[in-house]
Amino acid sequence: MADYKNNTKILKPRISNDLSALPLLKKDILDETSFSEAIFSxxxxxxxxxxxxxxxxxxxxxxxxxxxxxxxxxxxxxxxENCDLSNVDFRESSIYRVEFINCKLVGTNLSESTLRNVRFNKCNGKYAFFRFTDCVQILFDNCQLGLSDFQESKFSKVEFKNTDMSQCQLFGTSLSGMDLSECDIDGLGVRLQDIKGVIVTSMQALALSTLMGIVIKE
Structure with missing residues (x-):
């Protein structure tokens, strides 16, 4: 299976080349129903x-x-792809080998979900909820995540690349070993122990220094 040219290897969805184009109607989406091998457009x-x-x-x-x-x-x-999922409630869902490409995810709720091999590319996820999510092998690439909520989430092999994370809330989520040097982390909501081992630029380090109670004299 192919992977993406980033530090985090993300497995692509295993999708047949022979999918049927079908209508997706509200009346067909019922509790415990199943949909497979289709294109909804x-x-x-x-x-x-x-x-x-x-x-x-x-x-x-x-x-x-x-x-x-x-x-x-x-x-x-x-x-x-090119979908509007704003404010959709996906709480406590299982999301495996999924791509979100150029999607609107404003206020989308993925709290308490399990994510494995998920790629977000050029998505607007402002105000999105990822609280208490279990994330393994996840890539946010060129996304807008300002004011989103990742509090108390578990991260393993998660990468943020060229992404706006301004005022994201990550209290209780370890960022150890993660490289945020290409991201906007202005106003990031974290605890001191959350950023232990995080990789940032010198300017970003100055902004984060307030967490240590350091006063920088110019």
Whole structure:
């Protein structure tokens, strides 16, 4: 399986080249329903609530989700491209080998979810919720994550590349060994123990020095 040219190797979704283009209708999204090997393109799902829905080998292309709750759901080998997932509730879901490409994720709720081999590329995830998520092999590449919430999350092989993390809340989340030197971390919400071993530029280190109670005299 191919991986991306970054420090963190992210496995791509295992998606068949022979998917069927199908309509995605609100009436079909019910508790514990399953969808597999399909492309859902240029549609709008609105006012939909369902739990434990399974999506496997799916491409969502230019799909808009409005007032949607898909809690406890399973997304395996899925690609979201040019989709609007703002304020969608994915709490406590399982997300494996998934790509979010050029998507709007403003206020999207992924709290308490399990993420494995997930790539976010050129996504707007301002105000998104990742609190208490279990993240392994995750890449945020050229994303907007200002004011998002990652508090008390578990990170393993997580990379932020050229990403706006200004005022992100990461209290209780260890950033040890992570390279944030290419990111905007202005106003980052962390504890002193959270940033032990983090890699930053000299200017970023000055900004973080306030956590140690250091007063810099010019």
């Amino acid at each position: 240029h549609c709008h799902i609105e006012n939909c609530q369902a739990k434990r829905v399974s999506f496997k080998q799916i491409i969502f292309d230019n799909v808009v989700f409005t007032d949607v709750l898909l809690q406890y759901s399973d997304f395996t080998d899925v690609r979201f």
